[in-house]
Amino acid sequence: MPAPPKEREDIVLAAISVYTTVPAVVGAALAGYIIRFMIDKLTERGALQTKKRILAEAQREAEQTKREMELQAKQNVIQRREEFEAEVRQTRNELRQTERRLDKREDSLDEKEALLNKKEKFLETAEKNVTEQRKELSLLEDRLAALDEKKQQELYRISSLTREEAKRMLLESLREEVESECTDMVNEKVAHATRVAQQEARRIVVDSIERCAAETTSEATVCTVELPNDDLKGRIIGREGRNIRSFEKASGVDVIVDDTPGVVVLSSFDSVRREAARLAMERLVADGRIHPARIEEAVKQATADVERAINETGEEVCYELELGKIPDPLKRLLGRLKFRTSFGQSVLDHSVQVCELAGLMAAELDLDVQLARRCGLLHDIGKALDHHHEGSHAALGAEEARRRGESATVVNAIAAHHEEAAPESLYAGLMIAADTISASRPGARRETLERYVKRLERLENLATQHGGVVRAFAIQAGREVRVLVNSNKVHDQAAERLSHDIAREIEEELQYPGEILVTVVRESRFQDVAH
Template sequence: MEFILPLIIGLVIGAIVVYFVSAGQRKALVADGQTKDTTTKAQAESMIAEAKLKSEKTIAAAELKAEKTFSEFKDKQEVFKKEKIKESRDKFQRFKDEFKQEKAEELVELKEKRQSLREEAESMKAERAGFNTERDEINKQQKSLLQEEQRLTQRNKKLDEEIATAQQKQDELDTQHEKFSSELERISNLTADEAKARLLEDVRQKTTNEALNLKRHLLEEAHAEAAKDARKIIINTIQRIGAAETIENTVSTFALDSDNVKGQIIGREGRNIRAIETATGCELVVDDTPETIVISSFDPIRREIARLSLKRLVTDGRIHPARVEEVVNKVKKEMNNQIVEIGKKTVVELDIHGLPQDLVRYVGRMRFRSSYGQNLLRHSIETAHLCATMAAEMGMSKKNIKLAKRAGLLHDIGKVADEDTELSHALYGMQIAEKHKENPMVINAIGAHHDEIEMNNILSHIIQACDAISGARPGARREVLDGYINRIKELEEIAVKNPGVASAFAMQAGRELRVMVEADEVSDQHAEELSFKISQEIQESMQYPGQIKVMVIREKRAVNFAR
């Protein structure tokens, strides 16, 4: 619409211009006709027609231009209209989408509120039901209380009547007591106070005797209970330890691939074997035993050095005195390194931290020492485990459990001393521990485990007990095999000869005897008596280290078959 008004104004102005131009031409022609007689009327009309034609052309051109302008305006108007329509539609669609989104959000919120209201309604319904249940329960309780109150009221009335009757009887008894006291005073020639004092003295003496008997009985029970708990702790500790025993001897054997090597080992006029014995400190026995050389020495480290040296010499094939000394010296150095590695491995396996290097070396040397045929390192490791287990059974702290394990490992380090000493191994081991600034509890436990010094802490008692368990229990140290087997067999025979015994088995290297009895022939009470009887027979007829647990097992089995 904004283009129409300028177009109309342009058309009007064009028409006015054409009109005035044609009018001016006419006036000019009239004036010329009046002033010039030579101009003819035909020429004037011709000029007027020409001017009219020009004006019509101008008007036609203006109309054509106006129509063209109007058409362009119309096209632009149509495009503008379409754009506005599209913009309006987009705006409407955007408003519509926003409205839908708002409605959707409102719908979701409405659903959530509806769900929340439904849940609240259900919760209120449940609460109302619970309240009704509680109300019913309260009503029942009130009813029960009312009944109880009525019953108590009736009982109080009855008690009042009984109290009145009892008071009446008490009055009668008081009267009779006064008569009886008067009669007693008359018969015994004693006043009531004198009789009372004599009675109190009798009661005091009797009470004193009973108190002493009770005290003695309680002490006996306490000692028995303490001993029972101690045995239980020791038994549980032993059962939780599974140890492998290694029996060491004073000889080692070295296997040969061929007897021809024996001649090389002996050497010309025996110089090679003498060189080996001199370098290692061991005696080599070369006899008729096929493909075997016996190495004899009380020192296991020397025997191991001799064995390894022989192995290298035989493998190398060069056996002469100079080579023997070279190999033995080299093996000794490697042996020292091996001892340290064994000590480190043992310490790591036991999870013991901060052990000085010298003590680690002592621990490694234990591998090549034995005590009554029991390997010293295995004994120390087993004692360490036993100490930690027993400390745990007694409810000690983690710190004390670690100290117990440490003391158990080090309690026999005096047996692997580098130098000879007149002190016992316990006291010398205590000196070594003091030198390396061990914990005072560990030092006392090492020195006191054979009662050579006074024990000042519970750890020392644990070390002594566990050392005895590891060394004195059946099968731990060297025994004659036939005697050991006979003792195990005798244990089972003692149990089987009792009536009602179905079978007996010696377990845990003879530390436990399990006796299976017939359920129909032996009752539970008889089973306890049988266990005590068998233990007494073992004590009277056998000799054994440590203690033996006798367990009588009674089972009742019912078996049927479905066919």
């Protein structure tokens, strides 16, 4: 049955609508694809240009960085070259200084060699004299033998004594005569040798003692720093020892950390360095911050404090003694003597004592008191130099005083106070006397108790080991040894010879300040009883 006309019209319109919509959709899709394709092309072209621009900028930055690094490398090379050249210059300066010191040491060795040659010649002369004396003694013995024979014959003729009795009497008389002559001969030869060798021997011995005294007196080379607890020892040592090495390098002293509880020992022959190190260590211990940077800072500050104390001490001493204008370099040397000791005696205190003693003696002799006091104060300034210069402290002090404009009288008094130079004025004699008085005063120069007791025992043992000695006593703080002998075994000439022998043994085997008097006592006692 055919459709109605209205429905056929709707179907036709629907078909037309379908046929019209499909091409439109297809066209729109095609247009969208084309547009998308063109957008992708444009986007790809922009990305390529951006990429090229970024690569160009990166290349320019890389070249800029390269140029900066090359410039920095050149600057580092120049800086390293300058540092290397500075180190080379410093090394050359140190080598020049070392060379100069070696030249000085070589000159000193030449002088010592000359002195040894002179001494060898003196010993050869003394040996020849001894040989001649032996020959004379042999001739004397021959004469004595002839006389002995003659006396024996005479005794046989005029006496009824037996041969043995006559022989004993003759030997006793001859023994006393020969011993007396031998004692006189020995004394004469000793006096002659003393006159010839005294000045040279004194210079050599004094120089050696002054330079080696620090080796025989431990308290003159070390000081101790107390610690609140032993844990600080580990901090002082530091990791792998870096702190203790830094301290030793900065201060120039040796640090000894042992098992002694609560104590660190500082050791150095330079008393000024040792004092600065002590102050620095005490400050580090109190502060608690112990590391290389802090150590260098503390040592530097302590050194400045010690130098300031040296200057202040020199100024204070010169002001208190009222000796007029004294050059600043000499004041500084006086300040350094505060830290210098000799046999435990402060050299600065000793110099002030000599100044006062010289002034008192000069007043009694109607001399210039101020000049004598000036000589006394400056007589030991060479001891502030003798650790750093060649020569005895008397010669160094005299040369320094001459350089600083002191008068010839003061210079000679300094040079002659140990009799190394000939005294040219009464003031030089005053220095010798005042220096001896100050040094030999009991208690002026101290020793440790153990060394003191051992020295007294050694003195007594040296005396008692001789035959005929009954007892020996060390008195006056070891400055005299009194020897009691058996009067039946030791006669007067033998007692004199015994005192000489004991004195020589003390000189050879003991070390001591000043002088030791040897007194041999020989007495006879007779007793009886009244009933």
